[in-house]
Amino acid sequence: MEMWWIGFHIEPFRLIALILLSLPLYVGISSMIGFREEKHLWDNIIDVLVAYALAFCASALVLLAFRVIxxxxxxxxxxxxxxxxxxxxxxGALLARSQLSTGQKDQDSQEEKYTGELIILITGALFLAFNVAPTEEMVLISYLMTPWHSIALVIFTVLVMHMFTVGSESLAKSGSGAWSAHRRLFIRFTAIGYVLAFAVSVFMLWVFGRSENDSLQHFISTAVVLSFPAGVGAAASRLII
Structure with a gap:
């Protein structure tokens, strides 16, 4: 319900910023899991435009069916x-190919592969953040929390994210080799993933006007609360996509 209520009063430049920043991300997603196998830039752009058109029509039909419009x-x-x-x-239209396709993925270089992994992290964070960022619960929970609760939630979020990170890798090493692998994964995926999830959370709260008439401390606390589902979505996305 919050999604369409926000549509009544959202400021146009916030909505435009959301779309403009999502476009390059979606093009990056399409380059990995688009509707077609080609990875040319124009093919990916067309895929994203097709996804937007389908989502626009589907959203209109759903809102009409619910008598919101x-x-x-x-x-x-x-x-x-x-x-x-x-x-x-x-x-969701772009991610559907990841779930329904059985095709083989191309082998990329290490640098391209890591860039793709970062895109996947942002995608997972955005996917779950979109479900809860518009709700009042994020703000209400943050009011109940003290700074110590926020710190504890950050630590808990990072631990949960690292469990997903380790689960997405096959760590057959033992002893010092295992600790070295854990440290590498923590820095490359868990820590970076949390920073990306927190940035996504801050942006989503700004888009939905949650930063209006609020102190910086409480806004950060709300972002920490939202970073929990966003972080879990980011970490879990490497297992799903």
Missing amino acids: TSETAPDEVFSMILLQAVPGSL
């Missing part, structure tokens, strides 16, 4: 609501 709804509100819903909807 009626003949009395102002045209600008209709457009904002549908466009806002289409952003996560298009992400």
